[in-house]
Amino acid sequence: MTPRVQALVVGGGISGLVCTYALCKAGLDAQLFEASPRPGGVIQSIAHDGFLLELGPQSFSGTAPLRALFQGLGMSDQLIQAPEHAPRYVLVDGALRPVPLSPPAFFTSLLIDASTRWALVRDLVGKSVPPEADESVAAFVRRKFSAQLLDRLVGPFVSGVYAGDPERLSLRSTFPSLHEAEKSAGSIIRGLLRAAKMKTGPREGPTLLTFRDGNETLIRALSNILGPSLHTGASITGISAQNDGSFSAQFEAHGASGSISTKSLILATPTDITGKLLSQLDSSFESLLAPIEYAPLAVVSLGYGINDIGHSLDGFGFLVPRSSGLRVLGTVWNSSLFPSRAPKGHALLTSFVGGATDPSAASLPAEALTSLVHREISPILAIAAEPVFSNVAVWPRALPQYNFGHSDRLAAAAKLLLNHPGIWLAGNYLRGPAIGSCVEQALAVADEAREALEK
C-alpha cells in the first residue's frame, strides 16, 4: 500500500530541513526526502589537519528569526560571533582599503571621489523617479551615483555575496529596498532612513555568526530532531495529482523505487529540479523556473604558517573589483574571525573564484585553482611561502541569480500554483540567498501549509 503523509518536503538543504522541522513541531506528519546521502545542501563543514573548513557559506547574519530558531533547537550556546567591528577591505590600486561601514565614514572615504560625494548630496536633497522598467544594479548605481561606486564597492559586494554580475542582476529583485526607497521618497538615502525609522522590533546589528564546530552543526541538530522523518539518498523523480486533491510522489532510494501520497507538497529544490517535477502537472512551470541562472563558484581554502604572512589579517577579509584583472572575487580570513579554524601558528584563508562574471574559472582543475589563488593573494597579503594545506570545493550551481525578469518569472509561477492548491515552493531563489532569508521563507511556507491542512 502507498504510504500517506500530511506533508512531503522535497530537498534537504536548510530550506527543506527548517520547513520540515516547523511542520513536525506543529504536530503534523511531515516527511523530508533528500536526494544526496547527506542533508544540508550547500552547507558543509569539514575538519582536516587541524583546520575547520566551510565548503559553502562561511558565516551568516544573526537575524532575529535565526536566533529564535537556534533557541528553539537549544543550540544558542554553541554560537560564536565574529568581532563586531572587524574591518572589511576592498582592493584598490593594489592595496587593501577599509570599506566604510557608517554613513559619515562612507561620505569621507578615500574610496569615492568628489563627483560620487556630490551625487550622494544630490540624492539626499533632490528628487528622482525610478524608471518604469526594471533596471540592472549597475545601471541604477551609474544613474544615481557613479561608475566609480559601482566598480569599487557595489560590484565587489554583489560578486562577493551573490556571485552575481551587476550588469544583469535586477535591482528590484536583488535590492528591493533601494527601488522602494527611490519610489516612495524620491531619494535612496531619505527612503532608507524613513524605512529604518518605521521598522519595529529589536534593532539587529550586523552580527556575523557561526557555530563553534562549523555551520553544519545546525544541519546535524535539525537532522537529529527529524530522525526517521528525514530520508537521505532518496530522490523524488515524479509528481502526479490524485483525484482527491492529494499528490503522489515517485521516489528512488537505495536502488529501489516507490511512491508516497501526500496532502501537502513542499518543493525545496533548486529551480531546474522544481520546474521539472512540476512540469508533470503543467509544462509551463519548467519554462518559467528551469531557465533561472545559477552561478558556479569554486571555494578555495588555503592554510598558511602565520609567520609566512606579512599582513596582520586584522579583519573580515577583502573583496576584489573586477577592474583589478584578478580572478579571485574575495577572500575571507576565517581564522581571524572565529577561533579553532586553524591549528596554532596557522591561518585559514578562504577565497572564491568564478561567479556569473567568470563562470569558466570555477571549472579549472583543483591544482590550477589552488595555485591561481595563492599567486593572486600572495602579493596582497605579503605571503612568503606556499600553503601548508589546501582544499577546493566546486559548486557548479552555487547561487541563483536574481537577474532581469526574475520577479516576473516568480510571479507567473505563483499564479500557476493557484491552480494546484497544496503545493508550495521554498528555497534560496525566492526571498534572497542568505541563510537567514531561506529560513524565514521556509518558516512562512510551513505556516501556510499548516494552516491549509488545519482548514
Ligand SMILES: Cc1cc2nc3c(=O)[nH]c(=O)nc-3n(C[C@H](O)[C@H](O)[C@H](O)COP(=O)(O)OP(=O)(O)OC[C@H]3O[C@@H](n4cnc5c(N)ncnc54)[C@H](O)[C@@H]3O)c2cc1C
Ligand atoms: C559557496 C557558497 C557560499 C555562501 N555563502 C553564504 C554566506 O556566507 N552566508 C549566507 O547566509 N549564505 C551563504 N550562501 C547561501 C546559502 O548557503 C544558500 O542559499 C542556502 O544554504 C541554500 O539552501 P536551500 O535549502 O535553499 O538549497 P540547497 O542547499 O541547494 O538544497 C537543495 C537540496 O535539494 C536536494 N535535491 C535536489 N533534487 C532533489 C530531488 N529530486 N529529490 C530530493 N532532493 C533533491 C539537493 O540535494 C539539495 O540538498 C552561500 C552559498 C554558497 C554555495
